[in-house]
Amino acid sequence: MNDTNSGRRAILRAGAGLGAVALTAGIAPAVTRSGSDRLRIGIVGCGGRGTGALVNALRADPGTQLWAMGDVFRARIDACAGHAAGAIGEEPERIAVPEERRFVGFDAYREVIASGVDVVLLCTPPGFRPQQLRAAVEAGKHVFCEKPVAVDSPGVRSVLESARIAKERSLSLMSGFCWRYQSQMREAFGQMHEGGIGTVRAVQCTYNTSGFPEPKARKPEWSDAEFQLRNWHYFREISGDHIVEQAVHAIDWINWAFEGTMPTRCVAVGGRSTRPDLPETGNIWDNFGITFEFADGARAYHQCRHWPNTPADNTAYVIGTTGECRVMPWRGRHLIERHDGTTWKSSAPKNDMYQQEHDELFAAIRAGSPVNDGILMAHSTLLGIMGRQAAYTGQAVTWEQAMASEEDLNPEPWAWGDRSARAIPVPGKTRVW
């Protein structure tokens, strides 16, 4: 065993001790299913991020054990298990999942949750998240919940209720808004929250890239449902469109800069100007621009686009009454310049934000002091949905309207077979309520 592992085992023992104290004091620590020091992990959605999250969870705590796996495609489960085995090779007993705990299909999440796990990693496309999250917390499981957490307003409301249930039951609920766990970003936003630029009056942020992974042309044997799932990024029913699925990371910085204060309304533009109209490129747009308005007159502006052969940019400018902060996460640099001529630069060593999430999640579970990202992850997701609703319709959308909207992107339960997809939105014609 290496030094890191022995250190982690010491933390594990300390955490187990804390759990025992909490139990004696009558506080529900809800640490492990069995009372042993093993935390059984179940993963739902064994793709790229799910596999990464699984390895993070296994590395975060030496007492974790991969117990059950679920996906709609069997091959993903096996590939994920193989990758985890490579990453945690010296302890095969921690990743050996027998055939009877490899669950395939749209109900796989239910079987994973019912298999005797302590912690569930929810890493499917976001259209499925609200339903899976509710099932997990109602079954008393701790959850790591990738972002975004929903694709529509009913989904966000469901997530808020799930967050309330998790809190009531002392369960940890950690979001995949990973920049919240990045050391230099924490340092920069911490400076701002301590008054480093005065009162925040405006945020301008971007998420401009050349696009999503290459879409896959339809194979004759694929049903509509399989075709859409294999190209899920391109179908807003499952992804929420790229503003919700991807740019939501930058939109979350608006939430962070304003310390959870939500805007009163937004107006937006957008369209689909470079994305080719192919069946596999689905029904999402390729650009959005949003203005969020706050009750005190502050503003936030967000721009995101998927345009090949154009510069990528993922930055934020946070403008306060006494200075401004340039947030440059891809460069690992953040800079404050104040009106009085003084400056501040981030200096924290860079950490692995994905690992940090799981280190903090499992430490919280061990200590019996739950972490709950529920409100921030639901609100940041709704900011993206609100912007999308304003852009698709061409109408101003208030926070109350966005929160109350009944637009349900998946009114029919998912099953293999025929499934029609929505049309590409046209402002002035498309209605979302």
Ligand SMILES: NC(=O)c1ccc[n+]([C@@H]2O[C@H](COP(=O)([O-])OP(=O)(O)OC[C@H]3O[C@@H](n4cnc5c(N)ncnc54)[C@H](O)[C@@H]3O)[C@@H](O)[C@H]2O)c1
């Ligand atoms: N925090 C980050 O930086 C970050 C990075 C990448 C992805 N993500 C998020 O992680 C999630 C997954 O993204 P990904 O890149 O891993 O996608 P992916 O396509 O690689 O993986 C998704 C997996 O979920 C499976 N799946 C689809 N529907 C399912 C269902 N109903 N039940 C069970 N399994 C199902 C798919 O077969 C696939 O294996 C998305 O919400 C995405 O936004 C976050």
